[in-house]
Amino acid sequence: MPEDAAPHDPARREWWRDAVVYQVYPRSFADADGDGIGDLPGVRSRLPYLAALGVDAVWLSPFYPSPLADGGYDITDHRDVDPRLGTLADLDALVAEAHAHDIRVIIDIVPNHTSDQHPWFRAALEAGPGAPERDRYIFRRGAGPDGSLPPADWRSHFGGPAWERAADGEWYCHLFAREQPDLNWAHPEVRQYFLDTLRFWADRGVDGFRIDVAHSLAKDLSEPLRSQPHLDARLPLDGSDPLYDREEVHEIYRSWRRVFDEYDPPRMAVAETWHPASSRTFLYARPDELGQVFDFSLLKSEWDAEQFRTVITRSLAEHAGLGGGMTWVLSSHDVPRHASRLALPVGTDLDAWLAGDGRTPAVDPEVAARRARAATLTMLALPGSAYLYQGEELGLLEVADLPRERLQDPVHERTGGTLKGRDGCRVPLPWASSGPSFGFGAGDAWLPQPDWFADVAADTQSGRPESSLELYRSALHLRRKLAVDDSFAWVPTDDPQVLHFRRSDGWSCLLNVSAREVPLPGRVLLSSNPSQGERLAPETAVWVEEG
Ligand code: NOJ
Secondary structure, eight states: OOTTSOTTOTTOTTGGGGOEEEEEOGGGTOOSSSSSSOOHHHHHHTHHHHHHHTOSEEEEOOOSSOOOTTTTOSOSOTTSOOTTTOOHHHHHHHHHHHHHTTOEEEEEEOOSBOOTTSHHHHHHHHHOTTOGGGGGBOEEOOBSTTSOBOSSOOBOTTSSBSEEEOTTSOEEEOSSOTTSOBBOTTSHHHHHHHHHHHHHHHHTTOOEEEETTGGGSSOOOOSSOOOOOOOGGGSOSSSOOSSSSOTTHHHHHHHHHHHHTTSSSOOEEEEOOOSOOOGGGGGGGSTTTTEEEOOOTTTTOOSOHHHHHHHHHHHHHHHTTTOOBOEEESOOTTSOOHHHHHHSOTTOOHHHHHHTTTOSSOOOHHHHHHHHHHHHHHHHHSSSEEEEETTGGGTOOOOTTOOGGGOOOHHHHHTTTSOOOSGGGOSOOOOSSSSGGGGSOSSOOSSOOOTTHHHHOHHHHTTOTTSHHHHHHHHHHHHHHHOOSOOOEEOOOSSTTEEEEEOGGGEEEEEEOSSSOBOOSSEEEEESSTTOOSSBOTTEEEEEEOO
């Protein structure tokens, strides 16, 4: 199929460049067998909903066998399905049926670490210090005269040190939970294992891969181990860090690209690098590597026109000339939902807000709905691909007041309860306004669902033109018709709180962040505001056709 084929033609080789990808967090999406945990047959049963929504692909967060120390990102077998979520046959059926709906399937690959229950790690513990089985992980003698101190000052992203001491006295590295030992990517078996894993899934018809913590595989493990007491904001951004975003990591992805290109069409991939953005971030998207990297800059923006303008301008500029695909994200399973986030005053400390059960500052649901829809419509008007997170189409707010005794995210335990963690955006979805677990399944859901889910359930919204769900449906269908190329140009506005950018053929998007109405430059094609009038209302985005 030539590259100039019509956009959204499902046979297009580079279909992912402008795809709308819907993230499914399987445990919280739909529960077909009533055990309280979402599963693959549940996802399959909702494919007609996703097709009607108008998404081009689903990305499935991990469904692999896992003790669930980190919601499935702790994997014991990268080539199987957790029995609680189904079987390989269920996955095959899901992929086949998704394809019948012209929906592609992207799966999560978690190469930085395994579960501590993975056979490799169990063998490493059993074999003892000095054994070759330990070389697939990062084991070291401790510091201090008796080795009782961690070998280096590295920090876990979930709180506390990135080292755990094994019963025999050696320490192992884990950048996340202690149940997630980091793999040693200098080991050829580790490299081969993931090449084979990619082929295993690509052979089953999976269309692409989301690469977890893509920037941390290549570590500088030379002795003495270098100091790295920082996470995120204070990390060097020039490739000199011992743990993150090292130059050598790109060679790994070049070898993966060779595997992707064994298939027709080539498999796609998107890198997750939860790292302060710099021009290095976009290198993962080069065509001889992964093709896409998550751009979290919108997700990290507050309700502020200048922040939106700055990050959009920067991302577009950084991509220029690299040949990679652009991506945009507002919500995921790792951050408070954007409806709540954007309703908070600029400068709000999200961790503190969550720790206080979301009480101060309080989120006004109407403000949240207005801003979330406006932000979404703006994102969907940008060139490139957009990643949606399950439930955002319902306008779901963060469930900020989950009782602490029900929390499952290891972040809560590892920070001694200082942080509540990410469960508030992982509450199982409300499909129906009544019935057990709001239509999620036949029994209670694994996390408690709030009463207000009844008002926002999919069945309550479906068919109501003013609902968030119908706005998403309209936007996704219209986008397929309008977004024909990557053109983008800012149009100057009189008010800095109003953003205006033009796509091809006079199609534009305006976002009014201000509290005032402003004039509209053309005919409204779609508005985020159900009571759109002659002028652009405050906290509203519109797509317009300029005459
Ligand atoms: C990023 C994933 O999105 C997150 O959910 C997970 O906890 C970490 N990587 C560790 O795998």
